[in-house]
Amino acid sequence: MDFAFGPDDTAFRHEARTWLEDRLTGAFAGTAGQGRQDRRGVQDRRGVQDRRGVQVGQDRQVGKDRRGGSGGGLPAAPDRLAWERELGAAGWIGLGWDADHGNRRATLTQQVVWAEEYARARAPARLGHIGENLLAPTLIAHGDKEQQARHLPGIARGEEFWCQGYSEPGAGSDLASIRTTAVADGHCYRVTGQKIWTSLAREAHWCFVLARTEPGSTRHRGLSFLLVPMDQPGRIDVRPIRQMSGTSEFNEVFLDGAEAVGTVGGEGNGWRVAMGLLALERGVSTLAQQIGFEEELGRVVRAAAAGGALGHDPVLRDRLIRQWAELRTMRWNALRTLGATGDPGAPSVAKLLWGGWHRRLGELAVQVRGAAAAAGPGPWTPSYELDALQRLFLFTRADTIYGGSDEIQRTIIAERVLGLPREPR
Helix, strand or coil, X not given: CCCCCCHHHHHHHHHHHHHHHHHCCHHHCCCCCCCCECCCCCECCCCEECCCCCEECCCCCCCCCCCCCCCCCCCCCHHHHHHHHHHHHCCCCCCCCCCCCCCCCCCHHHXXXXXXXXXXXXXXXXXXXXXXXXXXXXXHHHCCHHHHHHXXXXXXXXXXXXXXXXXXXXXXXXXXXXXXXXXXXXXEEEEEEEECCCCCCCCXXXXXXXEECCCCCCCCCXXXXXXEECCCCCCEEEEEECCCCCCCCEEEEEEXXXXXXXXXXXXXXXXXXXXXXXXXCCCCHHXXXXXXXXXXXXXXXXXXXXXXXXXXXXXXXXXXXXXXXXXXXXXXXXXXXXXXXCCCCHHHHHHHHHHHHHHHHHHHHHHXXXXXXXXXXXXXXXXXXXXXXXXXXXXXXXXXCCCCCHHHHHHHHHHHHCCCCCCCC
């Protein structure tokens, strides 16, 4: 199979790379998204406020990756809001949408090119990822004209941000066990329940929520895909979850009679819509994710070289080479399956591959440094602060759990692809 990109893709790559190089200057360069330095190089530690006036992103250190990184938290600053609008004005949001809704046309391979160049440029972590890559294609496929007209333009301009309300404390990988309910109330629904592991909940204007709209229903039946405005004081409470890495990328969201403005795909069809959205979650962005993996692998290799592990530990050296080879294989597999339709096993295979690979990389990140990996930076550190490789290790412990655990992915492959008997419930 030919994995090469064509001449049009090469020209598109040059356009994307040039645009990013031109724009990633000034406020968007270096520590963009981490707070600014004044003319003397002193860090501005004022932090910024999210859309409800809550202080976020305080006391970030100069020189941290503006893209966050595994377990590094999501940097927050007004620059990130301006960057989203910059992307929208230049037509870089909505490349994968159809011609009636996106800012510009782009083939599937050109979408891959853009994702790769964005990752290589170490551009600011996206606030609009969930709206652009998950919600918008779902509205195009299952939403009505009114929903598309109301939400797609704001997402394309980089002005409307979304979060995802799927997982619950008792329904993580087993999504069909959700207990959040929604009751029809005239022109809307009233949603009550709890969601967890919700990225960007503090910054989002909207949340798409999977809730049970049919009383007494179980499993996949009676679920609806609802659109919920986040600005409902007293009815929606967002609480950050502090992780063992010391950061808070995720949140708990409590809904107490929160208003939902409508369903996508119709009442009772939430499971079908939700599964279509999850397939999108492992599309083009997987290839961009692998660019980040490559950078992390390089960091681990450099740490191994600096500590002498490459020279005197052949087993460790072999494991690093294996990580490199597996990363190349994952890329080829992602390219091979990217344009495939109707393959229920492709997303699960991809999740199994990268989840296990990344977790093993996290283990290597501490092994190459020996006992020093268990120590902090030193007694002069004013607060609990991990370095990048320590955060990588802690964060990747969850890679084989979140987004559907390895056990769930293997069950999907066994039942839906291999046709093996279903487990008794």
